[in-house]
Amino acid sequence: IGGGPAGLIAAREAARAGASVIVFEEHMEIGEPERCAGLLSLSGLKRLGFSVSGKYLQNIIRGAVIRTSNGRWRILDAGRPVAAVVSRSIFDKEAAKQAEHAGAEIVCGVRVKAVKRDGGEFRITASDSIRQSLWVIDAEGAGAALLRRFLGAGTEPRKWIPIIQLIVENHGLDKRFVYIYLKDYLPDFFAYLIPIDESLGKLGVASRSPDLKKLLMRFLGEEFPDVLCLNSSSHVIYTGSPLDSTILFPSRLVPVGDAAGHVKATTGGGVIMGGLIAARIASAIAASLNGGSPERPLAEARKLIKELRRMAYLRRLIGRMNSPLLEILIAIATSKIGNPYLSRKGDMDFQISSILGSRF
Ligand SMILES: Cc1cc2nc3c(=O)[nH]c(=O)nc-3n(C[C@H](O)[C@H](O)[C@H](O)COP(=O)(O)OP(=O)(O)OC[C@H]3O[C@@H](n4cnc5c(N)ncnc54)[C@H](O)[C@@H]3O)c2cc1C
Structure with missing residues (x-):
């Protein structure tokens, strides 16, 4: 079914x-x-028996840029293609x-x-x-x-979070990365921009708040005041x-x-x-x-x-952490030691066992 x-x-x-x-x-x-x-890992596509260059391919991603809640930019760069946007x-x-x-x-x-x-x-x-x-x-x-x-x-039931996703034009970001935004007013889930190309992207904001639309407008005003919204859809995401x-x-x-x-x-x-x-x-x-x-x-x-x-x-565990502690963990993960370790060992799908070394 x-x-x-x-x-x-x-x-x-x-x-x-x-x-x-x-x-x-x-x-x-x-x-x-x-x-x-x-956003699908290249390794996952292969494991599922799908080509990594099918007609569905829109973009190739090599890392993530994280904007922490205190406004800092942190970069996780695998230095090689790791994911596809389809x-x-x-x-x-x-x-x-x-x-x-x-x-x-x-x-x-x-x-x-x-x-x-x-x-x-x-x-x-x-x-x-x-x-x-x-x-x-x-x-x-x-x-x-x-x-x-x-x-x-x-x-x-409480772990399904309402989400609005927009297709936006004119994001102006480097298309080789995905962008994750941690905001104190969006405590349930991070906001994201996933580039399709240099101009088009998929932008998502999720929250349990009944004011999700207002929160989306606030986020757009803060981070993407110049984008044009081409399409919008609402759904839920599981956590x-x-x-x-x-x-x-x-x-x-x-x-x-x-x-x-x-x-x-x-x-x-x-x-x-x-x-x-x-x-x-x-x-x-x-x-x-x-x-x-x-x-x-x-x-x-x-x-x-x-x-x-x-x-x-x-x-x-992350949900219980306060912002300063999360900032420290992100700083470690994206540091000169953390970044090479994660790009060598990390796997988008097997996040825990790949890092602990007990790979599936
Ligand atoms: C905004 C958003 C962004 C996301 N981004 C990502 C991402 O980047 N990467 C990722 O891996 N996942 C992402 N996800 C999650 C991903 O979309 C889902 O995990 C995935 O679609 C689940 O696949 P599924 O086949 O279980 O369910 P679905 O894709 O929801 O398919 C279920 C199908 O069942 C049909 N159906 C339901 N009830 C009936 C019925 N009674 N009779 C007949 N048909 C029925 C529906 O019409 C639907 O087509 C995202 C989700 C959202 C909402």
Whole structure:
């Protein structure tokens, strides 16, 4: 259920392993509406089986510039390409193409309204038909209404933060870096500018405050008084702990992606890690259907989920730090010692284990 990256990558993997797969997507077109910054690590793209120079590529990134809450600029420079900025609309269409090529059927414009157990199968009530299935992969994204109804539980509701993302013109920044802004009036999440090119960029501001629009205007006035706003979208971003989908595996309705909170709580990024876990879950399902053991892909999924759990813990820790302490940590990370260490050892997706040296 859901034709976002998690659902499509799961469909691709299950179909490749011989399962009969159908993907339901409620929107008429895969990848629309686009509500993502599309910052994906190059290593993550490769791990997911996507080219690092696909049609979805908009920009290549080598580091981050951090504007701390006391107004200082700090630079984290890997000195080499580390991430891609992609058009999520085109990226998702490529994921759909790969899933279809593997044999999955993708049905757009069809909403799944209910999922019920029916003997040993599931009864899927979609807006156009009723179908039976042996397994359900729930990749319905944030909100996950079906999952909540089915399980009576889900991700941590308080950890979803409303976000407004703008496409802006005339940002005037070096396009090889992403820009992170820490502001005392935006305590829930950092603001960002991710360049698409020398002029266009994706600018995001997130907050639990009911005055999010006012905060966005304040941020724009302070940091980007000269940009032109071309487009705006509102959504939510997850900063909590992931669900352990491997525990839910025996129920045969398995949540993946945002529906399961498979998001890096430190940055809100969910495409790569969500996709990697979804692929493992799909392989485990296919192994079960083929009469084999699902244990190996499940063990891999468990490790990935553990990594996300540790990032959620780190996020909670950072959330409790006061600004001066955070300033010191950022100064160390971007120092002459910290920067080379992070560029050698750091990994955007495996933030904790790569730095601790216990790489996945
Ligand atoms: C502003 C913003 C910026 C972001 N930036 C980044 C970033 O730079 N890098 C990154 O990695 N992540 C980023 N993310 C997070 C990323 O977008 C998500 O983690 C990712 O899209 C999750 O993929 P998914 O497939 O789980 O869910 P989604 O992409 O949300 O896809 C779920 C799909 O399910 C469909 N659906 C839902 N319910 C039903 C139903 N009942 N029947 C049929 N279809 C249904 C929806 O229409 C949707 O297409 C960002 C998020 C936001 C909001």
